[in-house]
Amino acid sequence: AQRVTQPEKLLSVFKGAPVELKCNYSYSGSPELFWYVQYSRQRLQLLLRHISRESIKGFTADLNKGETSFHLKKPFAQEEDSAMYYCALSGNTDKLIFGTGTRLQVFP
Amino acid sequence: DGGITQSPKYLFRKEGQNVTLSCEQNLNHDAMYWYRQDPGQGLRLIYYSQIVNDFQKGDIAEGYSVSREKKESFPLTVTSAQKNPTAFYLCASTTGNYGYTFGSGTRLTVV
Numbered sequence: 001a002q003r004v005t006q007p008e009k010l011l012s013v014f015k016g017a018p019v020e021l022k023c024n025y026s027y028s029g030s031p032e033l034f035w036y037v038q039y040s041r042q043r044l045q046l047l048l049r050h051i052s053r054e055s056i057k058g059f060t061a062d063l064n065k066g067e068t069s070f071h072l073k074k075p076f077a078q079e080e081d082s083a084m085y086y087c088a089l090s091g092n093t094d095k096l097i098f099g100t101g102t103r104l105q106v107f108p
Numbered sequence: 109d110g111g112i113t114q115s116p117k118y119l120f121r122k123e124g125q126n127v128t129l130s131c132e133q134n135l136n137h138d139a140m141y142w143y144r145q146d147p148g149q150g151l152r153l154i155y156y157s158q159i160v161n162d163f164q165k166g167d168i169a170e171g172y173s174v175s176r177e178k179k180e181s182f183p184l185t186v187t188s189a190q191k192n193p194t195a196f197y198l199c200a201s202t203t204g205n206y207g208y209t210f211g212s213g214t215r216l217t218v219v
Binding site for chain 1: 148153212
């Protein structure tokens with residue numbers, strides 16, 4: 001079965017601290033992994049996808065097939081990074097399976 | 109604003125009523141999706157449609173119905189059979205390249 005697990009409901013850090021939002025997945029094939037972000041009063045939007053290997057707003061995520069993980073990292077958190085972050089998986093269809101989300105709070 | 113429009117933004121439903129949430133896109137996307145967002149549960153897929161006149165149940169389809177008569181439109185009806193309809197509903201669409209575009213959502217409350 002396809003499943004995405006985000007173990008932390010809330011992650012609180014101070015500005016300038018490193019951030020790692022954890023995501024583990026369960027899928028028997030080769031998945032496509034994504035991170036979506038929802039800022040306060042804004043729409044859910046795509047942050048990055050593993051296939052493009054890009055860095056967006058300083059965030060990166062590496063797909064580790066051995067550990068079935070796709071953790072989101074940023075070396076120095078900013079206050080504007082405070083948001084809800086969702087990890088998502090797509091298998092052999094366009095259907096996305098989302099994790100339960102992690103709320104990131106960055107304190108000044 | 110966007111390319112996907114959801115209406116209304118807020119909706120109140122009485123017990124036993126059916127209500128319909130609207131989702132319209134002008135992105136020429138083939139696939140459209142309805143998700144339900146509850147605190148602590150993330151987004152759960154209700155229904156999806158990959159082509160006009162065809163749709164499939166998601167993980168929590170019971171108590172919901174959809175139609176896809178036009179490419180641009182994918183309305184969701186919350187029926188009286190849905191036991192716990194109070195939630196935030198999100199509509200999304202995609203071209204198939206896995207980048208979803210989301211609407212701004214409809215918050216449904218049972219009164």
